[in-house]
Amino acid sequence: MEQPLDVPELVADGGLILRPWRLSDVPLVREAAEDDYIPLITTVPAPWSEEAGAAFVERQWSRATTGAGYPFVIVTSDGRPVGQVGLWLKDLDEGRASLGYWVVRSARGQGAAAAAVGAVARWALRGLRIPRLELWVEPWNTASVRTAERAGFRREGLVSRGRQVGDEQRDMFLYALGMAAAPR
Secondary structure (H helix, E strand, C coil), X not given: CCCCCCCCCEEEHHHEXXXXXXXXXXXXXXXXHCCXXXXXXXXXXXXXXXXXXXXXXXXXXXXXXXXXXXEEEEECCCCCEEEEEEEECCCXXXXXXXXXXXXXXHXXXXXXHHHHHHHHHHHHHHHCXXXXXXXXXXXXXXXXXXXXXXXXXXXXXXXXXXXXXXXXXXXXXXXXXXXXXXXX
16 A cells, blocks of 8 residues: 555645545535535535435545545635545556535635645645646536636647546546746
């Protein structure tokens, strides 16, 4: 087994804090589970149950324990958890990692996702020295496109049937950011 990862606490623009998951974050998982899209693209449980919510949090711990990646909870300056951003290391041996993120409906449109993605990207590129970061976004998802671009990622192209979403392979925009272009 790889060494467990230590998920640090990071500060993002707008007073946001990115921190490891806690069992007290289960209400955030519940709100995410009520969204039509988040459970399709993540392991957020649907249908919802308290047990499934706790299991989701435990899976996030497992990702760090097994070295799969760094899962962060996005927390506002007033202490409210509003989403997740993850740095996933599956392709690290090829010089790249991917980011994924979601924000619950009640907190969207306030820049939390872009600030969180930017903070994790800076840390990954500068602190961990990962040469390349990738994001995958469905073309119709204009909010996520804006998030990727605000965080400094550049669109490289459209990948036909690029990712599995629910039961189908869907086209995806591929966004990337490298060490030379790291946001400040």
